[in-house]
Amino acid sequence: MYFIDPHVHMISRTTDDYERMTRMGCVAISEPAFWAGYDRGSAASFHDYFRQLTEFEPMRAGWSGIQHYTWLCINAKEAENVSLAREVIKLIPEFLDRPNVLGIGEIGLNKNTMNESTIFQEHVDLAVRMDQQILIHTPHLQDKFKGTHMIVDMLRADYRVQPQRVLIDHVEEHTVRLARDHGFWCAMTLYPTTKCTPARAADIIEQYGDEQIMVNSAGDWGPSNPLAVPDFIQEMRKRGHSETKIKKIVYDNPLKFFSQSKNFRFQAPDITYGTGKP
Amino acid sequence: MSSPQTARQILDRHYLEIRSKILDLAASLDRVDRAGKDGTQDDPRLAKLRSGIELLLTPGTDRAERVQMLFSDTYVENWMKK
Incomplete structure (x- = not known):
């Protein structure tokens, strides 16, 4: 089955991973800007990072026949440094017309601080002013419920935000309704120990349905698996769910959400193989 | 939307997996207790x-x-x- 991984940090992964993803049916990915494992010292570092996400990475993905899309921002963890964050936000507009940029992300909260909230709202302001979609990171572990609530509060307080153009990511059992009840899209991240397992993600689908929801690997430099979406497909098949339903979650839904971005020019599988173009 | 599986099918498929997880939990708590009173x-x-x-x-x-x-x-x- 063809699938799209709507959240994976491929700059942390090898070309072998791209190859394995292709063999498992991956036809496109989207890569939000994130924390590199250390705090960067200057806005110039982010400029270089944005170039990597919009120049080299789509070419590398293309070598394996995968269409590469991306989202730009300063992540929630480094957003604690407000002055640096504002410098980075100023850099973003020059990249928004690049052909693989879908919007602003992954913005969000990390430790639910006021500084993070301030920069989150400034990112949202940039997104609505520049007519961009938004991809949102929700915090980890004990911070997730509170942080997701705070994020929804901030989004709802800005009347300009169109919920159907916003994806709230890393939802779990206790946060999925927060996103869905207010009309936002949401995604479940399949991680080995934190976030969701494929089985729990399938449970959530069975409880809350398959509308406006997708799954991703969020593969990065930490414990993660870029082939987690195929694991979810397998779990759904073992439970007896139809191929149509599974395809909706791993292919149709990401396409529907991404299609709201003016830069999303998806080409159906088998057409772009080897061209290196997004 | 609900599961296409019956409760019996789910239990048949996951019984050993659940048993294993309970054992992991028990062993982890034993490990903490064995390590002493600190x-x-x-x-x-x-x-x-x-x-x-x-x-x-x-x-x-x-x-x-x-x-x-x-x-x-x-x-x-x-x-x-x-």
């Missing part, structure tokens, strides 16, 4: 884990959500107005 028995994280285990024995179809909430910080309404 004040860890008063660690609030252990109390949380005990509460989580007790929650598993309560009825319902939302245990996973309740466990999540047990390990979650409290949300304070109107935080934006402060």
Whole structure:
């Protein structure tokens, strides 16, 4: 089955991973800007990072026949440094017309601080002013419920935000309704120990349905698996769910959400193989 | 939307997996106890884990959500107005 991984940090992964993803049916990915494992010292570092996400990475993905899309921002963890964050936000507009940029992300909260909230709202302001979609990171572990609530509060307080153009990511059992009840899209991240397992993600689908929801690997430099979406497909098949339903979650839904971005020019599988173009 | 599987099918498929997870849990707690008395028995994280285990024995179809909430910080309404 063809699938799209709507959240994976491929700059942390090898070309072998791209190859394995292709063999498992991956036809496109989207890569939000994130924390590199250390705090960067200057806005110039982010400029270089944005170039990597919009120049080299789509070419590398293309070598394996995968269409590469991306989202730009300063992540929630480094957003604690407000002055640096504002410098980075100023850099973003020059990249928004690049052909693989879908919007602003992954913005969000990390430790639910006021500084993070301030920069989150400034990112949202940039997104609505520049007519961009938004991809949102929700915090980890004990911070997730509170942080997701705070994020929804901030989004709802800005009347300009169109919920159907916003994806709230890393939802779990206790946060999925927060996103869905207010009309936002949401995604479940399949991680080995934190976030969701494929089985729990399938449970959530069975409880809350398959509308406006997708799954991703969020593969990065930490414990993660870029082939987690195929694991979810397998779990759904073992439970007896139809191929149509599974395809909706791993292919149709990401396409529907991404299609709201003016830069999303998806080409159906088998057409772009080897061209290196997004 | 619900599961296409019957309760019997689910239990048949996952019985050994659940048993294994209970054993892992038991062995992990044994390991903590075997390592000696260094004040860890008063660690609030252990109390949380005990509460989580007790929650598993309560009825319902939302245990996973309740466990999540047990390990979650409290949300304070109107935080934006402060």
